[in-house]
Amino acid sequence: MARGLKHLFTLDPSVTFLNHGSYGACPRPVIAAQRAWQDALERQPVAFMDPRHLRERFEDVRNALAGELGARAQDLFWSTNATEALNLVARSLPLGPGDEILTSDHEYAALDKTWDFVCRRTGAALRRVTVSLPLCSEAELTTAILDGVSDRTRVLFLSHVTSPTALALPIARVVAEARARGIITVIDGAHGPGLIPLALDALGADFYAGNCHKWLMAPKGAGFLHVRDEAKRWLAPGVISHGWAPDLAPGDPGPLGDDAFLDAFQFRGTRDASAWLSVTAALAFRQDQNWPKIGDDCRSLALATARMIAGSYGQVLPGADEFLTQMVAIPIPPCDPLRLHDALLAEDGIEVPVIRWRDKCFVRLSVQGYNTPEEVDRLARVLARRFPPRRHARIRLPSGS
Template sequence: MRDLFLLDPTVTFLNHGSFGATPRVVFETYQRWQLELERQPVEFLGRRHDCLLDDARARLAEYLHVPDVDNLVYVMNATWGVNVVARSIMLQPGDEILSTNHEYGACVNAWHHTCDRTGATWIQADIPLPLPSDEEIVEIVWSRVTPRTKVLYLSHITSSTASTFPVAALCKRAREAGILSVIDGAHAPGQIPLDLAAIDPDIYTGNPHKWLCSPKGSGFLYARPEHHPWMHALVISWGYGDPASAGWGMGAPDAPLLVARHQYQGTRDIAAFLSVPAAIDFQREHDWESVRARCHALAVEAQQRVSDLTGIPAPVPPDHYAQMALCEMPASVDLPTLKRRLYDEHRVEVPVIAWNGRKFIRVSVQGYNTPVDIDTLLSALKAVISTQNVRIDAG
């Protein structure tokens, strides 16, 4: 599939997870939308804006199994989605926001801001690596619930540790306990089959621009209707107050509250949102279930080969990841040097991660990767590690 993407052929690209990568045909759709905007900006942003976005929202809602499209709106990215919630929520001093030690730092910052603003407390359940079973994860998280827990905030697939968390079970328990569930699904759409009706979170934000391969800046925010009234847009614009003023003041009098408030954020480029249906079509046309299965198998193989090289067992078992494999590095590796040498000397783009005093690389496998990419990673790792005075106990 390499030719279907725009990636630099001189780079072994094993970091789809950070920012995604867009197929040529989807990118062309994106550019066509931008050209159409510039042909008649007032027609596009003034008259057609709401209808175009309604269509793109409907396609995404169907893809995510969101029965009521009024509960879904495009936002720039998952950080934005988390910020909408963290910056709107009314909490009291002593209220608790429960999360884990695997969350994405930028979004944790948003919740720290909530704590500074309201006097609420950030509580972190410590989930160890090697990753325990789903049942144990649920129990570890739940053991930190108290009568003051108001919010449960979790990644669906974690960033630093590339682990899939049992969010459906935790959302169910949170609902029963009257705790607001907020799920950060930045890595989920496109990487795993996603059914929001089945997970049934209070709030879920995600990034089609990662594993669904849509252009950058196409995130979404889903919320059950009872939460729409307190969820304010990061940019207060026409949709605030009177919903009839939504959409550049030209009127969408019946716009649902979530859409009225969050869809118009001043003048901006909406082409990335409008290209999400093309990304969905691309994956359907290329039998993405099979692509995912092939990528998973290659990720598992990569993880096994790195373990064989380092002698360190896999920190996350294959049934807890899809297309991103976490591989632990020897403690004596210097991570910045490893990253620099993998890229400068071997043109291998792979993230190095420091987490909880341990060192990892996170290998992303996407449709355009082949076994040759994994061979290149392994020989590059071998070369760098053998000249870094790294102690390897086995393998």
């Protein structure tokens, strides 16, 4: 583990912060870059917001990010966050009564609500299939999902990295199979960028929404939507502004001088784009610090600790190593999640999410470069004190559910 990186972040030193996963944490040089963008905006708002200039700044970010995502810069645009991007997709799709949206039982609760909303409006139905734990192979996932496909399935919606169970789902085959059957594929990649290697062009999902403010460590409010060329026709702008032109197709020159698709989606009225513009600074920070190596070390520590804690309760981790990252959901004995979270923070100074998923409880440990092995060890010791392993060794949560 790299040490001495804490000073690069503004996190409260009195808190053992083991929850990078929820909102990320932004390094000081990236915060400084964002402030510089905000200063530039306030110095000459008119020149700064002029689409002729702003368009070029957006393009710089798209070009830099496209390399990280394995994507083409013209297929992605800024969204404040993954929720916003996925709402745009869900509310655009041509759904009607009898249609089905196929998804898993590992999805982020807010997006379950998004689809619920869309179903109520369109008459479509959400079909949720069970993906059992532990996930041991890509074939298990592919089979579980494809078994849920029917002649009514119009959309497949899956997380790339799941929120409650922190699994990096091996989605390549199931995306390809779904597309081959004419199903629109929508991927929630909120945790993807910076946490797992991405190759969005090769993946070929119709829509992939992601965040740069989690694991890429950009400022909050830097999300994106990546849209496959052929899927662009399905997307309807949520906000109509100067960039919209009804008779232009993606690829045509747009009214603001960019591709018509980008003009329609990346200009949505007056907004503070500083978080998005700072994505380049976040990418540079990661490169300067050799963050991929730091991430690998974090993952090793997270997995070793998670295995040790889970093992002390006779439990296994939610998936095979290849599906686990530096954010791991560690099974613990049954508890009241909110009360445990609050007690860990108030009494032990540890910020870590406690999650109930089906009949299981997890502590979702994130290890990031600013964490030390001592902090991670503290979590293990505090959990052992609160749930003495001997007392709980016999309490086995039902497996395979």
